[in-house]
Each structure stands twice: as C-alpha cells, then as structure tokens.
Amino acid sequence: MSQVENKKTQEDLSGEVITVQRELSNTLEKVVYFVGIITSLFHLWVNTVGIMPEIQRNALHYSFLLFLGYLLYPMSKKHPEKTLKIDIILAVLSFLVGVYLVLFENALHARNEVPILPDLIAAAIAIVLLIEITRRTSGLVIPILAAFFLGYALYFGKYFSGLWNFPGVNIQRLLYRMYFAPDGIFGTIATISSTFVFLFVLFGAFLIKSGAGDFIIKLAVAIMGRSIGGPAKMAVFASGLMGSVSGSAVANTVGTGSITIPMMKKTGFSPKFAAAVEAAASTGGQLMPPIMGAGAFIMSQWTQIPYLKIVAVSFIPAIMYFLTVAFFVHLRAKKIGLKPLPKEEIPKISEVLKEGWQFFIPIIVLMGFLMYGYTPTYSACAGIAAIVVSSWFNKKTRMGIKDILDGLALGAKNMVTTGIILLCSGIVIGIVLLVGMGIKFSMLIQSLSGGSVLLTIIFIALASLILGMGLPVTASYIVLAVLAAPALTMLGVSLLAAHMVIFWYSQDANVTPPVCLAAYSAAGIAGSKPLETGFEAWKLAKGLYIIPLLFVYTPLLFEGPIINVIETVISATLGLYAFVVFFEGYQLRQLNIIERIIFGVVAYLLLFPHRFLTIIGFAGFIALILLQKFTIKRAENAG
Incomplete structure (x- = not known):
C-alpha cells in the first residue's frame, strides 16, 4: 500500500476502497460534522416513523452523501486546497439537484411524465456530478464503466452486431430513466443504500464509538493467546467479529491489523505471512453474519429471500472459511516451532467479559428483532438504541450526548x-x-x-476476479448478480445458491493479485512486499474458492435433509484441513512429496459430493494421521 506523504491528506478506510481525503479547516470540519449528524438523523427518521415517497427519500440520500463527498474528497489529490472553492460549489449543486426532484416530482406526474427542460438539465447535472464524485472516492473504473453503458445505450450500441446490437434511445428518454424512473440512480440500489446499508453502517459506527473494537481485540487475545500461533489465530477470530460489525475488508485489515500484525511478527511469523493472515481473515469478515457487507442486503432485496434466512445459512460457511485460515496458521506455527504468548500478556477471559459483556446486548437485540420478524432496517435502529443504553452499564463505556452526536457524524461519514x-x-x-x-x-x-454448471461457475469466478481488479466488492457483486446469476439459475441452481456463489466470489479481489486492497493495506502495516503478500493471502484464502462449490453441489445452505447438511459440514471441514496440509506440506511432521499428493487426493475425496468417496476419503485421512503418529513414535524410540 502506497504511503501518502502529503500531511494535508489522510486515508479513508471506512469504505471498500482506499482514497485520499482533504484535511478540513475548522469551519469545514464543523460543517461536515453538523451535516453528518443531520444525515444520520434523517435516515433514522425516514426509516422508522417518517413517511416519504421512496424516490424522494433516495434523492435526499443522494443530496446528503454527495454534499459530504465533495467536501471530503478533493478534485486534485496533490493540491486539495486549490480546488476547495469549486468543490464547495459542487457540493451545494449536488444537494440542490437532489432537492429538485423532491420539489418538482409531482409537477412531472401532473404533466403525464413529460419532462421539461429544467427537469432534463437537473437530470444531466445529477448524473455528471455522481460520476465525478465516484471517480474521487473509488477511482476511474466505475465511472468509466458507467460512461460506457450510457454511451452504449445512447449511441454506439447500434454499431454492435448480433446479440449485442441495440438501436439506442434518445437523450431525453435516457435522462428521464436515470433521474425519475425507479430503475435509475434513485431506484432499487439507492433504496438499499438509503435503508439497510446506511443503518447498518451507522450501527457499526456506534459500536466502534462505544469501545466495542477494543473489547473484541482483548477477547480474541484472551481466548486464543494460549494456543500455538495465538496472535495469528487471534487475528482470524478478531477479524471475524470486527467484520461482522464493519462489513469492510480494508477497514477490518487496518483496524485489527494495526494490533495483530505487530504481535504476529513479535512471536516469530514473517511479515509477509502476518500481513497475509490479517488480509485473508479480514476478507472473511464480510462473509460473517449478521451484517456481511452491503451485498447481503442487495441479495435479499433482489431475490426476495428474507435477510434473516441469508444470515442463518451463512453462519456455517463463514465459520468454515475462518477455520481454513486458522488451519494454515496452526500448521505454519507448528512448522516453524512457535510457542504460545507469555501468560503475563494474556488477559483473563473473565476480566475481559466483566469489562465488556454489555457489547453483546446490541448484537442480541439485533438478532432478536430479526428473528421475531422485524425488518433489517427496524432491527438496525433497535440495535443502535441498544448500543447507547447498554453503554450505560459500564462507567468506562458510557455514551453521553457528545458521544452519540459523534457516532451519528461518524456513521454518515463512513x-x-x-x-x-x-x-x-x-x-x-x-x-x-x-x-x-x-x-x-x-x-x-x-x-x-x-x-x-462447473464451467459456468469457473467463468463467473474469472469474471469476478477481473471485475474486482477495478471495482469494490459491492459493485462487483451488483454487476455479476445482474449479468451472471441468471446463467446459473437457468442451469437448475437454486436462486439462493446462485447469489451466494457470486457474493463469495466477489470478495476474492481483496486477496488476489495483482490488485488486492486488503493484502496491500496489510503489507503497508507489516512492512512486507505488497505483491508477495498478495500471493500469500491468496493462498490462505483458498476456502473462498472451494466453499462456494459446496453451495451448488451439496445441501450446505440447508437446501436438503439436516442429516445431509451435517455430513457435508463434517466431511468438508476435514477436506479443507487435508487441503491445507497438502499446501503447507506439514501435519505432525514435514511431509514428503508422495504424502503431500496423498493428502491432496484425500482432500478431493472428502470434498467431492458422493457418500462412498467421502467414506474412502475419511478412512484415508485417519490412516494418514495414524501412520504419521506411528513413524514419529518409532523415530523417538530409535533416538
């Protein structure tokens, strides 16, 4: 990860990409703080007791976010102060074009949906401003993609032949569809953003503001510190918990990695491996319920599968992924002869829980409301209220008015x-x-x-990797869900399995070279080479590629008898362990090439969805373990 040397800039790690923010003056900082509070209060109001047409709510969502965006993200990263006046004008203009729709939508309906010149001008400005702020916050790829699609619909689609030929639409119709219609910039995706996603980001901001992040780290140290490779296992555990709150791999990597990576290096892991563990574990954070990043909400909205069901079926696969990373950590630690952390550096679990038990209350409230049948939006609001109330149970974490306002501002900014x-x-x-x-x-x-089906999944995985080189995880999932999910469902794959496959594969860009933001962020902390760290993280995250296959070929997502689900979980977990042994070349001792190949075959048999082959694989796994123990014992006796 490149280091930003300009003291007037800072890294924004709240989203899924790394971007440069300007350092605000006291006045502008107060403006951003105040508008952030208003933004969060508006979203809380409109998602609970407020009544507003969906498209108008989304237009104001646009106004608030772009206003903050233009103040926070300069036109020029090298000279942010030079464009400040222009950015203030653009911020105000962004706010006004969103408000315009709220004020004049009814007039459009009164004209039988016939837009007039001011409508078209407002629509054009809204699109241009959105593309520009997207360039500032996430780079060039998404704006170029948006511009390409707009150009295709307007003009050059007619020059394609065959399947991809499109005669084109006129500019008036396109502007209307993008600005006023329910399938434009204020449509379904904006609805997801202004409801589920915003409130869960706000929920995460309140948790972090209340001190939950420190509690998660301490709890991880207390639980994992006594085991071999404890700091690395702690990183896996902490990243799973933090990812459940933040829903961002990069934010996870930097947030937990600043603590875990130095500890891993201190106990003997190489900088490259320490950074890779954090990147791989943080990537899994977006797979861990109950939040799972924005993609899970989009999946629920599009497929009409209840969000609670998506959360429920995601727990076991997410745990299996983290176990895969932990297997790599355990075997590598044994391979290089590491010891557990000193006892004096490990806090007692009872003491940690005594200080922070109240942080479990908001999660319980959130899950309780979801299970009771409330919407994710309402559940998130209840969870936010629970954070504030539960913080009062401990003097050290008690949130006052200032802390609540800070949480509101932080949520909007994030x-x-x-x-x-x-x-x-x-x-x-x-x-x-x-x-x-x-x-x-x-x-x-x-x-x-x-x-x-297998080739289709492989093509989707390759497409996700290519898209992921330039698109953040959420955008990658959105594009693939629209373009590729129908291909799987047409082949008989269930709607849930098809979208879960795409959701998992959309995460791979975080740890797959040449562009892997989570790995590069971790490398910056560890002082390791970014590309080497990326390849190491790609190796540790192998569960990200294997487990989605189980969604399609096994009943892992509870799409079958419960006994078959249990069999799949047991055999697949053993298969993943055997796969890690094959990669590491170590189990109880160093393996020779033949033993490694046999472990690879056993892994395949355990993962293959056939009961007879699974039994053979299980027998082979037991035989290999017993053989290793026998040879070790014989060597010790001979010595």
Missing part, C-alpha cells in the same frame, strides 16, 4: 464512499435493464460453458 458507489452502480443497473443485457450475458456464458 457511509459516503459505499453509498456513492451504490448510487453510481444504479446507472449501470439501469442501463442493463433498459437494453436487456443481463439475459444476453447469461446466454453468452451458457454458450461458452456448453451447459456445464
């Missing part, structure tokens, strides 16, 4: 990058729906795969 990415994704999704590109792309994948 939402800027993710919210803008989602809004700009609305352009892409709107054009895809307008030109029917989703069906065309699915037909192309089916043609290339020859109707093979």
Whole structure:
C-alpha cells in the first residue's frame, strides 16, 4: 500500500476502497460534522416513523452523501486546497439537484411524465456530478464503466452486431430513466443504500464509538493467546467479529491489523505471512453474519429471500472459511516451532467479559428483532438504541450526548464512499435493464460453458476476479448478480445458491493479485512486499474458492435433509484441513512429496459430493494421521 506523504491528506478506510481525503479547516470540519449528524438523523427518521415517497427519500440520500463527498474528497489529490472553492460549489449543486426532484416530482406526474427542460438539465447535472464524485472516492473504473453503458445505450450500441446490437434511445428518454424512473440512480440500489446499508453502517459506527473494537481485540487475545500461533489465530477470530460489525475488508485489515500484525511478527511469523493472515481473515469478515457487507442486503432485496434466512445459512460457511485460515496458521506455527504468548500478556477471559459483556446486548437485540420478524432496517435502529443504553452499564463505556452526536457524524461519514458507489452502480443497473443485457450475458456464458454448471461457475469466478481488479466488492457483486446469476439459475441452481456463489466470489479481489486492497493495506502495516503478500493471502484464502462449490453441489445452505447438511459440514471441514496440509506440506511432521499428493487426493475425496468417496476419503485421512503418529513414535524410540 502506497504511503501518502502529503500531511494535508489522510486515508479513508471506512469504505471498500482506499482514497485520499482533504484535511478540513475548522469551519469545514464543523460543517461536515453538523451535516453528518443531520444525515444520520434523517435516515433514522425516514426509516422508522417518517413517511416519504421512496424516490424522494433516495434523492435526499443522494443530496446528503454527495454534499459530504465533495467536501471530503478533493478534485486534485496533490493540491486539495486549490480546488476547495469549486468543490464547495459542487457540493451545494449536488444537494440542490437532489432537492429538485423532491420539489418538482409531482409537477412531472401532473404533466403525464413529460419532462421539461429544467427537469432534463437537473437530470444531466445529477448524473455528471455522481460520476465525478465516484471517480474521487473509488477511482476511474466505475465511472468509466458507467460512461460506457450510457454511451452504449445512447449511441454506439447500434454499431454492435448480433446479440449485442441495440438501436439506442434518445437523450431525453435516457435522462428521464436515470433521474425519475425507479430503475435509475434513485431506484432499487439507492433504496438499499438509503435503508439497510446506511443503518447498518451507522450501527457499526456506534459500536466502534462505544469501545466495542477494543473489547473484541482483548477477547480474541484472551481466548486464543494460549494456543500455538495465538496472535495469528487471534487475528482470524478478531477479524471475524470486527467484520461482522464493519462489513469492510480494508477497514477490518487496518483496524485489527494495526494490533495483530505487530504481535504476529513479535512471536516469530514473517511479515509477509502476518500481513497475509490479517488480509485473508479480514476478507472473511464480510462473509460473517449478521451484517456481511452491503451485498447481503442487495441479495435479499433482489431475490426476495428474507435477510434473516441469508444470515442463518451463512453462519456455517463463514465459520468454515475462518477455520481454513486458522488451519494454515496452526500448521505454519507448528512448522516453524512457535510457542504460545507469555501468560503475563494474556488477559483473563473473565476480566475481559466483566469489562465488556454489555457489547453483546446490541448484537442480541439485533438478532432478536430479526428473528421475531422485524425488518433489517427496524432491527438496525433497535440495535443502535441498544448500543447507547447498554453503554450505560459500564462507567468506562458510557455514551453521553457528545458521544452519540459523534457516532451519528461518524456513521454518515463512513457511509459516503459505499453509498456513492451504490448510487453510481444504479446507472449501470439501469442501463442493463433498459437494453436487456443481463439475459444476453447469461446466454453468452451458457454458450461458452456448453451447459456445464462447473464451467459456468469457473467463468463467473474469472469474471469476478477481473471485475474486482477495478471495482469494490459491492459493485462487483451488483454487476455479476445482474449479468451472471441468471446463467446459473437457468442451469437448475437454486436462486439462493446462485447469489451466494457470486457474493463469495466477489470478495476474492481483496486477496488476489495483482490488485488486492486488503493484502496491500496489510503489507503497508507489516512492512512486507505488497505483491508477495498478495500471493500469500491468496493462498490462505483458498476456502473462498472451494466453499462456494459446496453451495451448488451439496445441501450446505440447508437446501436438503439436516442429516445431509451435517455430513457435508463434517466431511468438508476435514477436506479443507487435508487441503491445507497438502499446501503447507506439514501435519505432525514435514511431509514428503508422495504424502503431500496423498493428502491432496484425500482432500478431493472428502470434498467431492458422493457418500462412498467421502467414506474412502475419511478412512484415508485417519490412516494418514495414524501412520504419521506411528513413524514419529518409532523415530523417538530409535533416538
């Protein structure tokens, strides 16, 4: 990760990308703080007792986020102070074009949906401003993608032949669809952003502000510190818990990694391995319920699968992923002969729980409301209230008025990058729906795969990797869900399994070179080489590629008898362990090449969805372990 040398800039790690913010003057800082509070209060009001048409709520969501975005993210990263006046003008203009829709939507309906010139001007300005702020917050790829799709629909689609030919639409119709219609920038994706995503980001901000982050780290040390490779296992454990709150791999990496990576290095792990463990574990944080990043809310909204069901079926696969990373840590620690942490550095679990037991209350409230049938939006609001109330149970964590206001401001600020990415994704999704590109792309994948489910999944994995080189995780999932999910469902894969496969594969860009933000962020902390760290993280995150196959070929997502689910979990977990042994070349001792190959075969048999092969694999696994113990004992006796 490159180091920003300019003292007037800082890294924003609240979203899914690393961007440079300007250092605000006291006046502007107060403006951002105040507007952030108003933004969060507006979202709390409109998602609980407030009544407002969906498109108008989304337009104000746009206004608030872009206003904050233009103040926080300068036009020029090298000279942010030179464009400040322009950015203030753009911030105000962004706010006004959102408010314009609220004020004049009814007039448009009164004209039977016929836009007039001011409507079209406001629409054009809204699109241009959104694309520009997206460039500032997430780089060039998403704006270029949005511009390409707009150009395709307007002009050059007619120059394509065959399946991809599109005659084009006029500029008036396009502006109307993007600004006023429910499938534009204020449509479905904006709804998800202004409801579920915003409130869960706010929930995470309140948890962090209340001191939950420190509690999670201490709890991880207390639980994992006594085991071999404890600091690395602690990183896996802490990242799973923190990821459940933050929903961001990069924020996870920096937040927990600043503590765990130095501890891993101190106990004997190489900087490269320490950084890779943190990156791989933090990537899994977005797979861990109850929050799981923005993609889970989008999945629920599009598929109409209850969010609670998505959360419920995601627990076991997420735990299996973290176990895979922990297996690598355990075997590497034994391989290089590491010892547990000194006792004096490990806090007692009872003392940690005594100080921070109240942090479990908001999670219990959140899950309780979800299980009782309340919407994720209402549940998140209840969880936020529970954070404030539960903080009063401990003098050290008690939140006063200032802390609550800080939490409101932090939540809005943390939402800027993710919210803008989602809004700009609305352009892409709107054009895809307008030109029917989703069906065309699915037909192309089916043609290339020859109707093979496995080949289709491989193509989707490759597409996610390519998209992930330039798109944040959420945007990658959105694009693939629209373009590729129909290809899987047409081949008989269940709707839940198809979207879960895409959701998991959309995470791989965090740890897969050449562009892997989580790994590069960890490398910056560890002082290791970024690309080498990326490859090491890619190795440790192998569960990210294997487990989604189980969604399709096994009943792991509880799409079958419970006994078959249990069998799958046991055999697949053993298979993942055997796979890690094969990669590390170590189990109870160093393995020779033949033993490694046999472990690889056993891993395949345990993971293959066939009961007879699973039994053979299980027998082979036991035999290998017993053989190793026998040879070790014989060597000790001979010595």
